[in-house]
Amino acid sequence: MEYVAAKSTICRQCGRSFSPSAPKPGLKLKDESSAPEESPVHRKFEGIWSRQRNRLVSCFECKRKHEVSDAASSTNCPGCSAHIDLRDYKITTSFSRTIRTRGDVHLTSKGDLSSTSVICNSAIIEGKVRGNLECEDSMTIDLVGKIPGRIGAQHLIVERKSDIQCFRRVRVTNIDIKGRMSGEIVATGSVTIHKTGTLEGNVTAKSIAIEKGGMFSGQLVIGQAGLTQGELLPEAKAAEKKAESEVPLGATQPLHAT
Incomplete structure (x- = not known):
């Protein structure tokens, strides 16, 4: 038995010197050039996995959109150089x-968000x-309580266990109500009240x-999402005055039923 780190030794039978690390006669070493090549399919998937994903973000100031990497934490607008x-x-x-980000905001059940203004891509409110x-994309509300501030989103989802009361007008494109909600809604798209949902308040959509x-309880204006009920009342009064002015003097006018 020889020392492991020994580079040479002498045979005890014939006295010849040899190296213990030398390959034995008849032993074939593995040729690296004969290793099997990777299949084209494997290379294709490896390229997809290693490919860097990008997303489209818009500037807060000039509203210009450009692509950024998903791994980036900040960027500058190529148009106005804003951060x-x-x-x-x-x-x-x-x-x-104050939060102003193109990322997402998650307010957990133990969180207390007292910021005067929050602008983000999407949010989960618990x-x-x-x-x-204000969310550029979607907002999911899953809480029981009051919301004194303004809410705006592309798509608002009120979860099944929610029971919220909104004191300010809610402006959205589309809204899905699966729980209980109280407040005024102005939607440029559709309002959907699911079988477990309850809405109390005026709706313009x-x-x-x-x-x-x-269940729905409140005033409803359909077809003119840009107008609220308060904005429609002056027009109705103006139409009544115009109709009264068209009646000739001396003509008998019908009396309202009592």
């Missing part, structure tokens, strides 16, 4: 700073929110759909 925050925020405690909240079991 754009791309970070995601997860709020688990009290938070009062805790207390006191300020204004292009269309509304109420599933069997869903």
